[in-house]
Amino acid sequence: MNITGLKKSIVPEEVGHEMYSLIAELYPICRSITGDGYRQTMGILQRHVPLVVHEVPTGTKVFDWVVPKEWNIRDAYVKNSKGEKVIDFQKSNLHILNYSTPVHRTFSLKDLKEHLFTLPDRPDWIPYKTSYYKENWGFCLSHNVLIHLEEGDYEVVIDSTLKDGSLSYGELYLQGESTEEILISCHACHPSLANDNLSGLSLATYLAKRIGSVPHRYSYRFVFIPGTIGAITWLAMNEEKTSKIKHGLVLSGIGDRGNVSYKKSRRDMAEIDLVACHVLQHSGAAYEISDFSPYGYDERQYCSPGFNLPVGRLSRTPYGRYPEYHTSADDLGFVRPESLGDSFDKVLAILSILENNRTYINLSPKCEPQLGKRGLYSSIGEDELAMLWVLNFSDGSHSLLDITERSGLEFNSLQGAAHVLSEHGLITERLK
Numbered sequence: 436m437n438i439t440g441l442k443k444s445i446v447p448e449e450v451g452h453e454m455y456s457l458i459a460e461l462y463p464i465c466r467s468i469t470g471d472g473y474r475q476t477m478g479i480l481q482r483h484v485p486l487v488v489h490e491v492p493t494g495t496k497v498f499d500w501v502v503p504k505e506w507n508i509r510d511a512y513v514k515n516s517k518g519e520k521v522i523d524f525q526k527s528n529l530h531i532l533n534y535s536t537p538v539h540r541t542f543s544l545k546d547l548k549e550h551l552f553t554l555p556d557r558p559d560w561i562p563y564k565t566s567y568y569k570e571n572w573g574f575c576l577s578h579n580v581l582i583h584l585e586e587g588d589y590e591v592v593i594d595s596t597l598k599d600g601s602l603s604y605g606e607l608y609l610q611g612e613s614t615e616e617i618l619i620s621c622h623a624c625h626p627s628l629a630n631d632n633l634s635g636l637s638l639a640t641y642l643a644k645r646i647g648s649v650p651h652r653y654s655y656r657f658v659f660i661p662g663t664i665g666a667i668t669w670l671a672m673n674e675e676k677t678s679k680i681k682h683g684l685v686l687s688g689i690g691d692r693g694n695v696s697y698k699k700s701r702r703d704m705a706e707i708d709l710v711a712c713h714v715l716q717h718s719g720a721a722y723e724i725s726d727f728s729p730y731g732y733d734e735r736q737y738c739s740p741g742f743n744l745p746v747g748r749l750s751r752t753p754y755g756r757y758p759e760y761h762t763s764a765d766d767l768g769f770v771r772p773e774s775l776g777d778s779f780d781k782v783l784a785i786l787s788i789l790e791n792n793r794t795y796i797n798l799s800p801k802c803e804p805q806l807g808k809r810g811l812y813s814s815i816g817e818d819e820l821a822m823l824w825v826l827n828f829s830d831g832s833h834s835l836l837d838i839t840e841r842s843g844l845e846f847n848s849l850q851g852a853a854h855v856l857s858e859h860g861l862i863t864e865r866l867k
């Protein structure tokens with residue numbers, strides 16, 4: 436069994452249901468870019484995969500950034516003059532402006548309103564907002580609740596702490612035959628939001644679990660990091676490891692019912708870009724491919740010019756293009772086991788090609804070698820055609836994927852042909 440065998444053996448919908456259960460378990464936890472919610476989340480993932488949790492102290496300089504103070508929250512509410520909680524963190528952790536400083540004071544409605552955030556266009560939804568790098572406090576609520584708040588005094592309690600501590604992240608390394616690596620990255624810093632980011636977290640976990648059970652050519656490095664600051668911190672602390680990264684994927688927003696989308700790396704034509712595009716183009720389902728842009732998720736850091744790593748991003752509906760994005764409507768009803776399973780299947784399809792995409796050299800390039808005398812040429816069927824294509828383009832510069840694109844044949848049949856030709860000593864793998 437290898438990754439190709441794994442791809443054939445899994446039932447996407449079954450994996451999708453397992454992934455969904457993990458999302459449902461993680462959903463209630465109040466996460467942020469630092470703090471106990473993050474650690475608790477890593478602890479739950481450790482029941483599935485042996486990831487190592489690293490702690491980076493507050494104040495650590497990471498390129499142009501500094502690891503922030505650690506934020507923890509126990510409770511938060513706003514009470515009206517009758518003593519009724521009109522906003523209650525215990526009902527939804529999205530109610531608190533993430534990273535709010537501690538507060539215990541009474542405010543008039545007018546003064547309180549300066550710290551309240553709503554979505555007038557979606558009056559039933561609670562927005563998700565953060566203030567990581569500028570000390571502030573606030574509450575997020577549905578617009579319908581806001582407009583019914585009466586004049587009067589309001590007691591505001593935010594039982595939080597913002598002090599020196601550390602930033603936590605999870606990392607898992609699966610050694611392969613080669614020390615060359617495939618990086619799988621997801622952010623894990625959002626509170627009760629299902630698609631962004633629990634879907635990516637869950638997919639990465641189940642991927643690690645399955646890949647860890649079979650032999651593989653590449654080594655795999657999974658990072659479960661807080662968005663932006665986590666990627667910057669990981670890159671700052673592991674700069675010497677980045678030369679091993681040959682391919683990478685950021686996984687985020689992969690559980691909604693939209694089509695799968697792939698955002699290319701800054702390199703535009705990296706092998707991961709070619710493979711991901713090939714898989715989507717041959718999937719039989721609608722898809723979207725977009726060019727690199729310096730905005731989005733953590734591909735922004737991996738593809739910053741000083742690293743320029745071959746890292747693309749796999750999502751379903753791109754972030755910001757669905758109204759539920761960063762609101763309470765990105766809930767457990769917004770992600771679907773079928774979509775999760777389908778995304779899982781497509782990631783395995785990409786990895787399966789990466790694992791098998793090799794470049795060969797024809798050892799008998801002057802005219803065709805006589806296949807018949809080797810028992811390789813019975814009639815001209817797909818197998819023979821595949822052999823002719825592999826022989827003709829195995830000049831050390833075309834990979835099997837390049838030959839697939841050029842010939843229109845299936846990757847698997849070219850891979851099979853290459854195997855046979857290699858066994859007969861007609862081609863040899865080009866070693867880097």
Ligand SMILES: [Zn+2]
Pocket residue numbers: 625631761
């Ligand atoms: Zn987000």
